[in-house]
Amino acid sequence: MTASIITCTHAATNSWTSTVVTAGDLILIHAYQGSTVATITASDNSSGGTNTYNQLGTGIYNAGGTTSLYVFYAVAKAAETLAITTTILGGGNDYGGYVTIIRGLNQTLSAVLDGYWISNDTTSSTSHTNAAGLTTYANDFGIASWFDNQGQTFTNGTGGYTQQINSGGEGIYYKSVSATGTYPHTISYGTANNQTSGHIVYFKLASATTYQPYWMMFT
Numbered sequence: 001m002t003a004s005i006i007t008c009t010h011a012a013t014n015s016w017t018s019t020v021v022t023a024g025d026l027i028l029i030h031a032y033q034g035s036t037v038a039t040i041t042a043s044d045n046s047s048g049g050t051n052t053y054n055q056l057g058t059g060i061y062n063a064g065g066t067t068s069l070y071v072f073y074a075v076a077k078a079a080e081t082l083a084i085t086t087t088i089l090g091g092g093n094d095y096g097g098y099v100t101i102i103r104g105l106n107q108t109l110s111a112v113l114d115g116y117w118i119s120n121d122t123t124s125s126t127s128h129t130n131a132a133g134l135t136t137y138a139n140d141f142g143i144a145s146w147f148d149n150q151g152q153t154f155t156n157g158t159g160g161y162t163q164q165i166n167s168g169g170e171g172i173y174y175k176s177v178s179a180t181g182t183y184p185h186t187i188s189y190g191t192a193n194n195q196t197s198g199h200i201v202y203f204k205l206a207s208a209t210t211y212q213p214y215w216m217m218f219t
Contacts, residue, residue, distance in 0.1 A: 003104030034093035065149025065195030157186035
């Protein structure tokens with residue numbers, strides 16, 4: 001089984017209309033706000049009530065760029081066209097973000113996440129690295145995302161990720177893996193700054209399975 005990005009859509013505010021999903025698709029939101037971390041939620045207009053969105057942590061705040069970043073994910077319960085929003089919408093510091101639809105992942109919300117790691121550099125540099133951590137499952141699909149408050153264009157560096165988006169200080173990259181491991185990602189750009197933050201998140205493929213050691217089957 002493999003996973004793939006179906007769409008990756010930018011919005012200047014935290015509102016994404018006409019997002020087409022199939023039942024079981026993963027809906028991944030990267031939302032940006034020009035203020036300190038706040039309590040933010042995500043929702044949509046799915047028939048019968050919003051899909052359930054989980055958040056990665058509580059958001060991260062980059063003091064150098066006075067910007068906070070939030071990541072949410074949901075498993076679509078039906079084939080339909082969605083209007084998706086976060087509660088950043090309507091505020092005075094709405095920096096928009098991306099909604100990415102991924103197909104081929106585990107379709108259980110409580111089980112699809114393998115792990116996530118953040119990078120929030122405070123040292124001025126022309127490159128930034130998210131060191132990530134050890135994945136638990138052998139068959140995963142990873143997303144590395146970055147936000148730079150200065151709007152620079154990134155250069156995709158080490159880590160073997162494929163670029164999906166690189167525009168106006170926002171970058172999204174992806175990687176399929178077939179073994180457990182640590183999968184860091186580095187980006188670089190022309191002008192040094194300390195205003196770059198990001199996430200790496202790994203999701204389990206639909207076929208991802210954990211195996212007990214042979215001896216445990218008989219205990």
